[in-house]
Amino acid sequence: MSSRRPSRIVLLGAPGAGKGTVALGMVSLFGAPHLSSGDMLRAAVAAGNELGERVKGHMAAGQFVPDALILEVIRERVQHRDCRNDAGGVRYLLDGFPRTLVQAEAFAVDSKLAPQLVVHLKVNSDVIVGRLTGRRTCPNCGASFHVAFAPPAKTDACDHCGSGLIVRPDDHEDTIRRRLTAYELQTAPLIDYYADLLIEIDGGQGRDQVLADVIASLKPWDGETPVGANL
């Protein structure tokens, strides 16, 4: 693993492992934007655009969207200005991508895009099913709540924008099981693939402790210039 501070980080973990929550906590620390592939695809579905039409069936069924499609979306997104540092290098905090070896390899062959650090949030599947079946999401601002662990102040209303909360269509138990199977078969092999870049975190703890562990594991890079600053 590099001794310089990473500026391209991938968060790896099953659905419900807490990648989005950890990403929000890391953004201010790293400055790189949080890119959630799931949020991007849900925005396309909500907008009813061509991409949304192409992905909504896969998503509702708990299946991955085609590699070529998501690669196009992420490649385009990392061209945006917020993913550039002053010297023109790429920076990101990726959540939900890559999810297959094909996706990982497509980024690995490009030294300007390849991740420099992979944070793996380990959580067992019973905990995940409990988290996802209780999850309530704001369709307007994307905020996430949990009926037991992080309830909104007002039942079924978003604390941030007041919109009515929903159960994501893919957060029903049979779809969750399909998503977990897809994770085991197609995404879990990335843990070995990224062995040299990997930091393992116990994602089964409460959200504050998970974030504290992630931040502690990144301490060795405090004060270092981000890798890629001069790319």
Ligand code: AMP
């Ligand atoms: P998430 O919010 O990350 O759980 O993603 C929701 C859904 O979007 C997934 O169940 C997939 O259908 C789709 N999706 C998100 N990211 C990817 C990806 N990298 N590859 C394939 N499908 C994806």
